[in-house]
Amino acid sequence: MIDVKKELARMSEEMDPAIRSYIKDELPENLIEACRQYPYAGGKRMRPAMVLSACGAVGGNKEKALPMAVAIEYIHNFTLIHDDLMDGDEKRRGMTTSHVKYGMPTAILAGDALFAKAFEIMANMDIPAETMRKAMQIVTVAVWDLARGQQMDVNNENEGQVSMEDYIETIRLKTSVLFAAGAASGALIGGANDDVVKAVHEYAMSLGVAFQMYDDILGIFGDPSKTGKSAGNDIRKGKSTVMVCHALKTIKDTKELETFKSILGKLDATDDEIEIARGILKKNGSLDYAVELATKYTKDAIAKLDVLKDSKDKEFMVALAEFAMSRDV
């Protein structure tokens, strides 16, 4: 059984020199520093790991896919920088966010510049131009969809109650598409045919949904000392999640529903109130429902990999899907 955390750490060590090699010393210094801040700070590196393992799992040369892995990680980081600004977040995993550290204009420009650099890296990949074109088509659509997903997320927050379908569509666009673009482009660079590229794409789409759902579970039931997020904040922010969608449809007791609604979105809710909301989610089966649904997506993801021959990389991809549902961080 693969230890996914260890394997991700090992892959990070392999990828980090590349991740740190593309942003050269140029002027102006403050922009270059801001471009480096997020990608150099680390993270789980799940997306670039998916590029490399998908390339390997189809029998490709991972070296050829390394620039694509870096590009996907830069795109991920560009969206994080803009996301933190939009959300007004001051911290990310203990790090001061870009717009707080460098100011709003620099945060916007650093995101834009990382985006441009990602596509520059792709345009210069040592692969046939026709393959590069296909990879480019996959990734550009993904970034377009990502922006749509983030806008849906913003709209959901302003609109209050959101249907389960809308919520899942939002996380497909906001989270899954970049996982999927990474996996599909890795497979493509590895020489896979269209059917395999499609299967790997679908694997990562489902994995992304499971990953985000489990993130939402950790956001409410996780250990803050491990997740680095104050548990309960998602409740205070009134964030629509599978659990919240389920609870609002399921709670029968009128008084309990009122209590739950009064805590949801209450920015100054006390820890006791958060505990009450958590209790209500558990009692009404909303936590169980979310875990079951995420498990279903994980299984769907793994089933897509049937088209691949057995290999160490395929094993890692299976383990990564399971990890999406079993991590504590």
Add this chain to the structure above:
Amino acid sequence: MIDVKKELARMSEEMDPAIRSYIKDELPENLIEACRQYPYAGGKRMRPAMVLSACGAVGGNKEKALPMAVAIEYIHNFTLIHDDLMDGDEKRRGMTTSHVKYGMPTAILAGDALFAKAFEIMANMDIPAETMRKAMQIVTVAVWDLARGQQMDVNNENEGQVSMEDYIETIRLKTSVLFAAGAASGALIGGANDDVVKAVHEYAMSLGVAFQMYDDILGIFGDPSKTGKSAGNDIRKGKSTVMVCHALKTIKDTKELETFKSILGKLDATDDEIEIARGILKKNGSLDYAVELATKYTKDAIAKLDVLKDSKDKEFMVALAEFAMSRDV
């Protein structure tokens, strides 16, 4: 002699259906609307016109370059949306700016989405993949440089006095690189060899500098009813321009220098004070100096076109360079 304004208007009519064809009805509606706002609002369309004319001037089929023209216009508009947000501007040519109309998060996302769409369009161009790769390399570097130029602009504003060299480097990056990427990729798609692509790139770099310098002149000496900009605002904002750089180095009279410095950057300067500052710029030859320098860049630009055979498109490119220096808007 070509009437550039008329020709640009004619080309706009030709290009506008394409410019309006790539952003489909999708969800969420507010993001799609925000993506359409700037590119659909019109503008001079100088950048896409340059793509098409460069393609035509090297003997290429302009139809093939049309998607690239749209992509360059989308990139231009994405930078305008982010620029308006960074500058806190509420109006652009009479139109309410994106972040005021749709809110900050949507303005950020609309810019990002337009950027992604531009590259999606490029990735799907009906041209050989190897040509697409080269065009992609040119454009991605341009957007990276553009972000650097915009950051320099922000830094210049915070730092106060800027050297002439730094100012010109800023406008090369902030303005010229996208003109140049447009012209070079148009020539490339038209089938030009590397030398011609390079010459056309250099033409547009010089043209861009002349264009921006003349923009600065119009910003201080232009007719507000034509430019749509309140004349004097660049003085009130203390914007470094060729004229200002020249004046600060040239003014001999200590008292006059003090007067000039006291008005420069004075946000509530009266119209009389602006008139005094204008007088000082004229008297010390700073206006003449800027006009001469911009003229030199225009001539340099036109000289680069010697590699091209005579054609209607080449004639337009020459006229466009002259127009950069003779327009009233």
